[in-house]
Every structure is written in C-alpha cells, then in structure tokens.
Amino acid sequence: MEKTQLRRPRSVAVVGTGMAGLTTAHLLHQDREKRYQVTLLEKRDQISLSAESISVPSKEKNNPAIWADVPMRAFAGGFYQNLIRMYDYLAVNYHAQPFLFSFTRLPKPQDSSTTSCIPGPSMVYASNFHQVPPVPRTVDLIHWLVEAVYALACYVWFTFCCFFVAPHEEDQKTGAPSESLDHYLRRIWLPQTYVVNYLLPLISSVCTCSHHELLCFPASDVLAYKRQTHSQQHFVVTSGVQSVQQKLLQGIDVRLGINLTQVTPQNEGVQITYSAADEQTTSEYFDLVVLAVSPDVAASLFSPLNSQLSAIPTTTVETVAHTDETSILPMLRATSSLSLKKRNSDLSSRTQRIHFFSNDCITEAVHEQPNSILVTTNPLFPLDKSKIIRSANFTRVLRSPQSRMFINSIFRDRSQRKVSPYSWHSGDNGVYLAGGWCWDGMVLLEGCIVSAMRVAADLGVTVPWDSAE
Ligand SMILES: Cc1cc2nc3c(=O)[nH]c(=O)nc-3n(C[C@H](O)[C@H](O)[C@H](O)COP(=O)(O)OP(=O)(O)OC[C@H]3O[C@@H](n4cnc5c(N)ncnc54)[C@H](O)[C@@H]3O)c2cc1C
Known part of the structure; x- marks a missing residue:
C-alpha cells in the first residue's frame, strides 16, 4: 500500500x-x-x-428524451454485483428489462447474401422464461414442439453441468492452460445442433464475437457467467x-x-x-x-x-443504429399480427426483442429499441443507407x-x-x-x-x- x-x-x-x-x-x-x-x-x-448512445425525443409532451445505449450496456443480478452497488451508491436509476430472443438459422453462405433469403425464426425464447414465447407461424406445430422439448432438455443439461461439472483449471505444475469452452462442451456431450443453433448465437451476442472466437474462451468464463446470472433479471440504466x-x-x-x-x-x-x-x-x-x-x-x-x-486476442465489432426493418420482417410476420405502430407502443411498455441471425461462423443480433430504432451488431446483410442513424466500430477484447x-x-x-x-x-x-x-x-x-x-x-x-x- x-x-x-x-x-x-x-x-x-x-x-x-x-x-x-x-x-x-x-x-x-x-x-x-x-x-x-x-x-x-x-x-x-x-x-x-x-x-455513441442516441437520444430519442419522446413522443409525449413534457417527457424527457429516451436514451438508446449503443453499444448495449445491459447488466444482470449476480454477475454484476459491483456495478449494481456502484449504481446504487451513485443513485443511478435502472429498471428490469425482459427480453424475447428469436433464433433464425440462415441458409448456406452462397444463398444468404440478400435479405430475401431470410427464413422465419425456428424458435423464440423469453429471458428467465418470464412469458410463454410465441410459436412462429412459419413452423409446423408438431415440429416446433419437438424442437422446443429438445432445446429445453439440452438447456437443462447445460445448466446442470455449469453448476456441477467443473472445467479443468490451469495446471500449476505443468503450466498447461485451463480448458477451452470448445473442449468443455465436447466433454459434457452437449449436442452440436444445440450448441450451433442456440448456445453459440446467444453467448456470442453477449461477447459480440464469432462462434469460433467464443469456443476458444476459457470454459470457466462462460460457466461462471451462466451460474451467476441464472434466474437473475436483466437491467438497463433508465436514462x-x-x-x-x-x-x-x-x-x-x-x-x-x-x-x-x-x-x-x-x-x-x-x-x-x-x-x-x-x-x-x-x-x-x-x-x-x-x-x-x-x-x-x-x-x-x-x-x-x-x-x-500482445497475446491477448481482440477483434473489431461493428454496431449500426438504424430504422431498416427489412431483415426482421420475416420474424415479425411469423410471430406478430401487430402493425408496426402498435408493436412499437407494445415494445415500449416492457419487453424488448433481440433477433439472432446465425450462419456457421457468426451471429448478427438486431435489438429493437423503443421508438422504432434498431441496433444491429455484426451486420450480415446490407442496410438501407438512408435509414442508418449512426454506425460505430468498437474494439472487443477476447x-x-x-x-x-x-x-x-x-x-x-x-x-x-x-x-x-x-x-x-x-x-x-x-x-x-x-x-x-x-x-x-x-x-x-x-x-x-x-x-x-x-x-x-x-x-x-x-x-x-x-x-x-
Ligand atoms: C457491441 C458491444 C456490446 C456490448 N454490450 C455490453 C453489455 O450489454 N453489457 C456489458 O456489461 N458490457 C457490454 N459490452 C462490453 C463493454 O462495453 C466493455 O467491456 C466496456 O465498455 C469496456 O470499457 P473500458 O473502459 O475497459 O474500455 P473502453 O470503453 O474501450 O475505453 C477505452 C478508452 O481509451 C481511449 N483511448 C484509446 N487509446 C487511447 C490513446 N492512445 N490515448 C488516449 N485515450 C485512448 C478510448 O478512446 C476509450 O475512451 C459490449 C461491448 C460491445 C463492443
């Protein structure tokens, strides 16, 4: 000292x-x-x-502007103990933010260069199971039920392993490094289909990196994050x-x-x-x-x-705030009968949607913010330039x-x-x-x-x- x-x-x-x-x-x-x-x-x-955060004027008179944070600055109970204690000490207002995540698997690269090839989502998942997720209309009900049971069973097994199957730690004697996420997932026999279609899209959107980069992470990072955020609410800073x-x-x-x-x-x-x-x-x-x-x-x-x-890997992440809804239209058609205006007022009430579009390598995440603003991270499809509000690149440490x-x-x-x-x-x-x-x-x-x-x-x-x- x-x-x-x-x-x-x-x-x-x-x-x-x-x-x-x-x-x-x-x-x-x-x-x-x-x-x-x-x-x-x-x-x-x-x-x-x-x-890079965006101030959106409120539609109601006398109400302060709404802030859309770019990049997202969400946090959750359990994992973010010190951040939450600091916010409480500073008297920063924050509120619970439930999310609906939709998962869309894109066709092979040669067919998926334009938004016209985007299929509807295969699954929708509500954070902390806070609501019954809508069944996409594009999917046959029986097929969806089978898929939902499969995804749920894999999720339960992964969650169990996070709590009860410890990752291999660094060996102090031999100097061997700790276990990678890829090695751990294979060791616990988590089915590859679940890993590729659900686990990697969801966690790689938290880490905003490619699937391969995520698989190289120490398993202990992902397991600790999952254990500590399990059943905890997500929050965002109100202003x-x-x-x-x-x-x-x-x-x-x-x-x-x-x-x-x-x-x-x-x-x-x-x-x-x-x-x-x-x-x-x-x-x-x-x-x-x-x-x-x-x-x-x-x-x-x-x-x-x-x-x-120099041995610490980093990558560059692109984030675009815009109003181009082309890529999420199949998702909206499949899960919502609401007009866009109605949907926006519905969205501002509570739940926010995040749409994942994944190919074999990477996941694009589109986050619907209040007042029709979309924030796309790792864009895979071209966006209408006239609808782009702001675009920024961030260094992401892996x-x-x-x-x-x-x-x-x-x-x-x-x-x-x-x-x-x-x-x-x-x-x-x-x-x-x-x-x-x-x-x-x-x-x-x-x-x-x-x-x-x-x-x-x-x-x-x-x-x-x-x-x-
Ligand atoms: C797309 C995206 C989404 C994210 N979402 C979340 C989320 O929801 N929740 C969460 O907890 N985390 C999230 N993160 C991660 C989180 O934002 C970062 O971990 C965090 O912001 C890192 O903050 P920092 O202060 O360490 O570094 P930075 O914010 O990178 O700050 C580094 C600063 O150093 C300055 N600087 C660099 N070089 C020089 C120089 N030569 N001279 C002077 N100044 C210099 C830079 O301009 C910058 O101000 C996200 C990250 C990204 C990219």
Missing part, C-alpha cells in the same frame, strides 16, 4: 474515458484524504462511455449510461483530444508523450498513470507490457486460456508474485491497468468496476460502495 503523501497530492493521469477510466478517476478523486490530483485524458473529442457518466465525472479535470503515444517510467515519475489537436508532440510528468485502454493500445504505449499483452494466464499474472496479489513466470505487475513503475479485460472473467462492465476498485485499493483509497456494507 502507498504511503500517505503529506506535502502535495500525487498527480495521477487516468487514460481513457470508458467505464473503467471514469470509475478509476472517480474513486481516486473522492479519496477522503485528498491524496490524488486526477486528470482524465481521452484521445476522442468527447467522453467515450456514452459517445442511458450518459447519466452514469455525468455522476462519475463530477469535479474531475478532463482533457479531450489527447492521443497518448508513449508511457515511460522515470526516476521522478511517469513521463507520458502525446499529440493533441494541433498535432504537436508534448511530454508531461505525472506521479502515477492508469491506462484504462484496451490491451493492444496498452501494449503499444508501454513497452514492458508488449510481449504479455479471451483464451493462454491470455487468461497472462492477465492473472499481471493482477496477481503481490504476495504470490514469485510463482509468476511473467515479470510486470500492475502498479510497477507507477503504471496501473484498468479495463473490462483486467480481471478473470468475461469482458463486460463488471470487469471495469472490479479493476478500478483494485487500483483504488492498491493506492489505499476506500471504495465507498464497498465500505457501506
């Missing part, structure tokens, strides 16, 4: 304004002993957490994550348009080099630096991390048994460091890491909060939502 600085607060540069950077900056800034002078640095010209952003930013010095290019520890602190809007390269010193950026960026900024972090070992060694307790074959540890040389990927689990918002709390704990700062209990 750091010694209390008596003379002046220590200067801390927190780099990145995603959930991890904002939470770290907030925690250090609110230190009761005022030991840290925090500066938040961001390469974009706006805070990134809610930069979008911009309301979280506002609260976390209060009182913090923010500098936008600062593109870091290098981080170099020196005797008198940590030197950061960056280019600003005028494209001038500038250097500055801080006592401490927190890199709340993706691992590929951290590797390029800070050379001691280069070899460890997981593998190998990268899990690297990440765990970086964040291992200092007392256990001797067993680690890797040298650099978060906090060494005054440089810390935070981010959705900086923990042992799926790369989601909870990892942002856990890693920010860890930086605070390392610097002796009390986490208010941790101490309230």
Whole structure:
C-alpha cells in the first residue's frame, strides 16, 4: 500500500474515458484524504462511455428524451454485483428489462447474401422464461414442439453441468492452460445442433464475437457467467449510461483530444508523450498513470507490457443504429399480427426483442429499441443507407486460456508474485491497468468496476460502495 503523501497530492493521469477510466478517476478523486490530483485524458473529442448512445425525443409532451445505449450496456443480478452497488451508491436509476430472443438459422453462405433469403425464426425464447414465447407461424406445430422439448432438455443439461461439472483449471505444475469452452462442451456431450443453433448465437451476442472466437474462451468464463446470472433479471440504466457518466465525472479535470503515444517510467515519475489537436508532440510528468485502454493500445504505449499483452486476442465489432426493418420482417410476420405502430407502443411498455441471425461462423443480433430504432451488431446483410442513424466500430477484447494466464499474472496479489513466470505487475513503475479485460472473467462492465476498485485499493483509497456494507 502507498504511503500517505503529506506535502502535495500525487498527480495521477487516468487514460481513457470508458467505464473503467471514469470509475478509476472517480474513486481516486473522492479519496477522503485528498491524496490524488486526477486528470482524465481521452484521445476522442468527447467522453467515450456514452459517445455513441442516441437520444430519442419522446413522443409525449413534457417527457424527457429516451436514451438508446449503443453499444448495449445491459447488466444482470449476480454477475454484476459491483456495478449494481456502484449504481446504487451513485443513485443511478435502472429498471428490469425482459427480453424475447428469436433464433433464425440462415441458409448456406452462397444463398444468404440478400435479405430475401431470410427464413422465419425456428424458435423464440423469453429471458428467465418470464412469458410463454410465441410459436412462429412459419413452423409446423408438431415440429416446433419437438424442437422446443429438445432445446429445453439440452438447456437443462447445460445448466446442470455449469453448476456441477467443473472445467479443468490451469495446471500449476505443468503450466498447461485451463480448458477451452470448445473442449468443455465436447466433454459434457452437449449436442452440436444445440450448441450451433442456440448456445453459440446467444453467448456470442453477449461477447459480440464469432462462434469460433467464443469456443476458444476459457470454459470457466462462460460457466461462471451462466451460474451467476441464472434466474437473475436483466437491467438497463433508465436514462442511458450518459447519466452514469455525468455522476462519475463530477469535479474531475478532463482533457479531450489527447492521443497518448508513449508511457515511460522515470526516476521522478511517469513521463507520458502525446499529440493533441494541433498535432504537436508534448511530454508531461505525472506521479502515477492508469491506462484504462484496451490491451493492444496498452501494449503499444508501454513497452514492458508488449510481449504479455500482445497475446491477448481482440477483434473489431461493428454496431449500426438504424430504422431498416427489412431483415426482421420475416420474424415479425411469423410471430406478430401487430402493425408496426402498435408493436412499437407494445415494445415500449416492457419487453424488448433481440433477433439472432446465425450462419456457421457468426451471429448478427438486431435489438429493437423503443421508438422504432434498431441496433444491429455484426451486420450480415446490407442496410438501407438512408435509414442508418449512426454506425460505430468498437474494439472487443477476447479471451483464451493462454491470455487468461497472462492477465492473472499481471493482477496477481503481490504476495504470490514469485510463482509468476511473467515479470510486470500492475502498479510497477507507477503504471496501473484498468479495463473490462483486467480481471478473470468475461469482458463486460463488471470487469471495469472490479479493476478500478483494485487500483483504488492498491493506492489505499476506500471504495465507498464497498465500505457501506
Ligand atoms: C457491441 C458491444 C456490446 C456490448 N454490450 C455490453 C453489455 O450489454 N453489457 C456489458 O456489461 N458490457 C457490454 N459490452 C462490453 C463493454 O462495453 C466493455 O467491456 C466496456 O465498455 C469496456 O470499457 P473500458 O473502459 O475497459 O474500455 P473502453 O470503453 O474501450 O475505453 C477505452 C478508452 O481509451 C481511449 N483511448 C484509446 N487509446 C487511447 C490513446 N492512445 N490515448 C488516449 N485515450 C485512448 C478510448 O478512446 C476509450 O475512451 C459490449 C461491448 C460491445 C463492443
């Protein structure tokens, strides 16, 4: 733990304004002993957490605008304990959000380049079984019943295994990495048809990656996520994550348009080099630096991390907010007799629909938001350009048994460091890491909060939502 600085607060540069950077900056800034002078640095010209979210004017007078978060920032009980405690501490309003998921299997690639080839869905599933899902009209009832019983039996078996069949963990003696999801699913004999048609589309839409990338994840990630979210409700922030952003930013010095290019520890602190809007390269010193950026960026900024972090897989995910309903029309025709207007008012009442369109490799997810906005992730079909509201690319950090070992060694307790074959540890040389990927689990918002709390704990700062209990 750091010694209390008596003379002046220590200067801390927190780099990145995603959930991890904002939470770290907030925690250090609110230190009761005022030991840290925090500066938040961001390469974009706006805070990134809610930069792509869309404000939809309300149709009713005097009602505030509705926010559609892009990308989705949903969370669930169980898995997101720290995020929920932080939201409660910040008095952020959130509400339960039930979902209806539809599953559509696309024909082979050569036949599936246009929306005209999209068949109706084969199955519809209600999150937590909160309602009886509609039977698609395009499917024969007997066939649907057989399929539903099959899918349910596989689901029950998978859920049982998540609780009672542990994945193989890393072998400390031989150094063999932990078991991959692919290996685990084969070991428990989960039928491939169920894996390909239901499990991979659903979980790959949470991780927004391809089916193959998901199968390379450590099995422990997916199992822990399933166990902890089992029977738990999903939630969304009522006014979008911009309301979280506002609260976390209060009182913090923010500098936008600062593109870091290098981080170099020196005797008198940590030197950061960056280019600003005028494209001038500038250097500055801080006592401490927190890199709340993706691992590929951290590797390029800070050379001691280069070899460890280069092994962490990442991908780019495209998300498009639009009003082009062409691809979901077969699904709507198959399950709903409602006119679009009626359907929209029905949707805004409670349940939201997410449509999965899967081929052998990847799943496109189309999320119906209130007021006719659709958010498509990993689009497989061309969208009408005139109906696109906003399109954005995000770096998505993936997981593998190998990268899990690297990440765990970086964040291992200092007392256990001797067993680690890797040298650099978060906090060494005054440089810390935070981010959705900086923990042992799926790369989601909870990892942002856990890693920010860890930086605070390392610097002796009390986490208010941790101490309230
Ligand atoms: C399509 C999609 C849907 C998702 N849905 C969910 C969901 O429903 N629930 C959930 O829990 N999670 C979800 N996630 C995951 C979650 O959004 C991420 O895990 C989380 O946002 C990561 O936050 P972060 O702060 O670690 O990193 P980021 O948000 O990536 O922030 C990194 C910041 O660093 C800045 N930066 C990068 N390089 C530099 C540089 N050189 N100099 C200065 N600044 C720099 C970036 O501009 C950015 O502001 C989703 C992700 C995607 C892509």
